[in-house]
Amino acid sequence: MDVLSFINIGGMIAFVASGTLAGIRKRLDIFGVMVIGFVTSIGGGTIRDMLLGISPVKWLTDSKIILLILVVSLCTVFFRKRIERLDKTLLFFDTLGLGFFTIKGLEEGISAGLSVPSCLIIGTITACFGGVLRDILLNEIPTLFHKEIYATACLIGGFLFFLLKYLNAPLAFIELATFIAVVSVRFAGIKTNFTLPNIEP
Amino acid sequence: MDVLSFINIGGMIAFVASGTLAGIRKRLDIFGVMVIGFVTSIGGGTIRDMLLGISPVKWLTDSKIILLILVVSLCTVFFRKRIERLDKTLLFFDTLGLGFFTIKGLEEGISAGLSVPSCLIIGTITACFGGVLRDILLNEIPTLFHKEIYATACLIGGFLFFLLKYLNAPLAFIELATFIAVVSVRFAGIKTNFTLPNIEP
């Protein structure tokens, strides 16, 4: 298994775990928490596929991913107390996932022939909108819209991606640099407790 | 009219009525309650069609269904006090609808060439996610995630469906058995007041 798939799966697992824990906090039943875990991890890619007209949406054709998500979600339920304590590990993988999904979204946008702004949007949706769907299902205003640097990291990574592409850098280098950019911006945001300013009405 | 279409239409009507009543309880206006009734009945199939890439989504090409839904919704508004009292009749048809829509979803999944787990998910989405959309529009956490055996009945029915299919049972028998399984699990759940355990955080 290469590094990329390792990161992909690590990110996926972190998304499932964070969604499942969010469902548990709302005292849903076992079915409910597993749905929330599922939606958190595949929601962004699903919206992307629907916007681009890729059908059936990708996870439906990949039984391994489905089983992985269900198993991770079940494990999260059973070991929820231990996993809550793994807060930092989860955050770590969640951030890796953010970087990875951003790149995947950008590349899907490019292969659909979209313009740069559209690709940036698709990249951000892929990485962030699973969490938006999670918050909608849990009846909350999406965290994405009022807390923490998150989408901003994806956008900055996306800009770098296209800048390097414009400079004809080799693909592997572009991907690596984008990944590092997304991850470092997010970690820097968390370290410095930096948030985007809320707009005073 | 054969038995299947009778059940289909009965289930559809129950979904419209339950959605409309939910909208009335939230004191929406006549347009709002009709939209809620509409979304409750066609929402699951719409999400299924979008995930599978069936377009235009089916109800858009079937004027009879659209008119049926609008008429049932209007009647529910006018006779809301009587229909509220028909609680058990509604529940009865709602459960028949659940069984019917599950089978329809499973078969759509199969004809799209999906794997067994994906078909189970599509069957459950077809039967249950109209109610999820209804709850999102009414600004509540979906009932599906924290009350009652509902999706579980669809999943158990789905497992039986594929078990019998694997045993080469004839299609009509598979459908009948699946239908009975979904309906009995749900009714047994209601009778015994059984719910999935909520997860203690």
Place this chain on the structure above:
Amino acid sequence: MDVLSFINIGGMIAFVASGTLAGIRKRLDIFGVMVIGFVTSIGGGTIRDMLLGISPVKWLTDSKIILLILVVSLCTVFFRKRIERLDKTLLFFDTLGLGFFTIKGLEEGISAGLSVPSCLIIGTITACFGGVLRDILLNEIPTLFHKEIYATACLIGGFLFFLLKYLNAPLAFIELATFIAVVSVRFAGIKTNFTLPNIEP
């Protein structure tokens, strides 16, 4: 630039501004309010494209629209106090937008070969469901379902559209009449403070 594109762009701008202001009132951050502005303006068309199977959805292939939306949203943030005072101007353009998007939706429905009831639904979704998505993201019951004549105006316009079409009126005349119908019904509703009756449970 002809009259139609002027109205289109005016309506789009009004939708962006109203979404952005709604996000500001909920104290979202700058990223959040821009997403809300974005979704309010393109949400209806996006749902329409997904239901009809038009892919990629149209705004993704139109960088000019994306940039316009972002610029308008940013301007709304910076000049929010002045723009709040432009209440009537916004309402004016919002209503023009309503008329314009209704016609666009109707015509997309026709060119997808849909029946009259389906076209009426698609027209209304195109014009109104950006606002529904906005309200879902802001965790509120959609205004559309319990306040003001809004969707009703689209439906009345749509009926007129098909009546005139049936009478073989020339297209330009049909469009103009529909537009005037939608706009006048909405303005009449606002002037007379008319709302659809809420249904007593």
